[in-house]
Amino acid sequence: MNIILLDDNYHSDGMHAESMTDLNIDLDDYEVPFKGIVEQSIAGIYILQDGRFRYVNETFAHMCGLKREQLLGAKLSDVANPEQLAALMSEYARKIKGGPSERFVIRRTLSRRPGCFEIHGTRVIFHGRPAIVGVGIDITERERQRMELVEASKRLQELVTSANDVRENERNRVARELHDVIGGMLTALKFDLSRLSNGIETVNRSFTPGSEPASAGPPALAASAVTAAQALQLTQETIEAVRAISEGLRPGALDHLGLCDTLSLDLIRFERRYGIAVRFQTTGLAYRINRNTEIGIYRIFQEAMTNIARHAKATEVNVSLAWDADRVELAIADNGLGFESDAVGLEGHLGLLGMKERARELEGKLLLGTGPRSGACVKLCVPVRHGSTSEEGRL
Template sequence: MEEAESFLNDYEIPFKGIVEQSVAGIYILQDGRMQYVNETFAAMCNVPRSRMTGELLAKLAAPHQVDALLKQYEKRIRGERPGPFVLHTRRPDGSRGYVEIHGNTVQYRGKPAIVGVGLDVTDRIQKQEELSRSRTQLRELMMRLNSVRERERSTVAQELHDVVGGMLTTIKFDISRLGRRLERQENGEVSPSTSVGTAKETTQQLLELVQESIEAVRRIAEGLRPAALDHLGLQDALAQDLKQFEARYGVSCTFDCNRAPLPLSESRELGLYRIFQEAMTNIARHANASEVVVTLTWDDTAVALEILDNGVGISAPPAKGAHLGLLGMRERARDLNGIAEIGPDPARGFRVLVRIPTESTECSQTETP
């Protein structure tokens, strides 16, 4: 008997050393209390080991988890295997942590107990939550893009039907009227002098209608694809739009650029321009700003567009439209292999900074093995 006890003591000494140094949390649970926890498990739960030992299981769980945890405990005591349980904890910095606990039922000191391990799965769950949020945001963004696309199509269809269609109908009517007058002249029903004067008036009206139709088509096309980018380039297009914004909303606007225009691909110019448009739309709708400063800088490696305003910023959480607009700007920057820094500015109301690589930089990075 003494030899057996000596053997067990010799065995327990290294076993305890392994348990205490384990990177996994280890615990023994019996009679609804924590009979033993190693230092790792106590640290995962952010509870001192001395206070955790002997503590009721119910007091270790967050209030919304107590019932579920106790039911899990009862199932394990009965010998069932309900699977792991994720315990919500509070980290030392105040952030939420997650400990996944596993356990098996054993006989300990003549009574059923649960011996198990705890694994810190905070990083895994945070990544899952972040992925879930990203998917939700992308779904919202896609819904907004579809809504914007349908609204733009409706606007274009209405413009074509009401404006261009109306003008073409009037042109058709005037041409028919002019044709009838010329026919009456040929038949001798009206004098040539009267017919000529009327024909000139009708022709002038037709020319005016054609010019209005051309301007209407140009306006519609401008909404679909900014002509200023093609004719002026990004730098001058931004400066022109800022002047129009200043005149329309009475907001003081300043545009700064560090150098002469640098040739950019069409996709990069359009992407930066659309980000600028979205930022200015947010300022007009939400910022209540009196001043806007737009800065465009570039070198041989990157192009940066910064938009600052001195308004009230965006509420937390932001309005749905503003929230999706910010997400859209980030996605556009990502599509161009760039980054978007969006948030409050210490000296001003709000700041949008987008930085994208130049084509030469991107090509060299792609070709590097």
């Protein structure tokens, strides 16, 4: 697509001295049967021959921001903006020799009436010589809407990126609170319950030396020993649950083990929890990468595995992580139901949309398709710069 600007300073003073009567005579055989249609057309119509405008209707002149009299007989090079002159004349020369039809987008630089229109042209033989006959279509409104859509899309992407950053920061904060505050309180509670349980057992044994705990002494004391033991067990289970939630919010293993080992540990837990066989393989030499890139890849992996657990009804999952000098490729394929027909288009699938948006933030590519076992397949390719892992935000 070529961008052409009309010169705001063009006037008809420099028009080639050519009789308007001659022009009318030349065009008589063209205008007689079609004049009414051509003159009333909402599309601009023009004829270029020998580098000059041989005919333009009022609509085309209006699109150019010039009067019809200024364009008739004028050189194409005279009405073109000097910055676009070379490209325009090159295209004209190519077209007049019979080159394929292509459109030009002309953006008016007129301050009083900005806008743009596109022109199309076809080579013909006119009065025994090559000429270009074409039409112009005003696309000012369409371009305005397109630019608004592009701007809205850009703002939406910025909003999603910001939302992901806020969500990640909030996950970090909650993970810290769970790990440091709630985890610390539960650990203290566990020690207190342990001392209480030991104290009750000691008192209980004092009634019948040598007897087993909770089998001697008053019934109320025996019941208290059982309750303390159960509370201690529940506290331990709560600590483990908090640790698992904290790890899910902020995978601390990434800080210490790296991406490969973190994925391997997650897949082991996935297999135990859901009973789905998992095969994990890596190729290439693993290296540390930027922290945000690492987190982004991990979040896409998490979402893909969550989708498999919830929707795939798969019995087997194959995960591969390939390391190259300048990129990391993650592939996750299952033997389940596969994606729905509209899932590949990502319409109405917020999880898949989130994965695609994260891939865009990483300047990578996310492909959704069918795996070798007829299930779903997610492939992620991310360009990386290794050896620059950020220490910010680590637990």
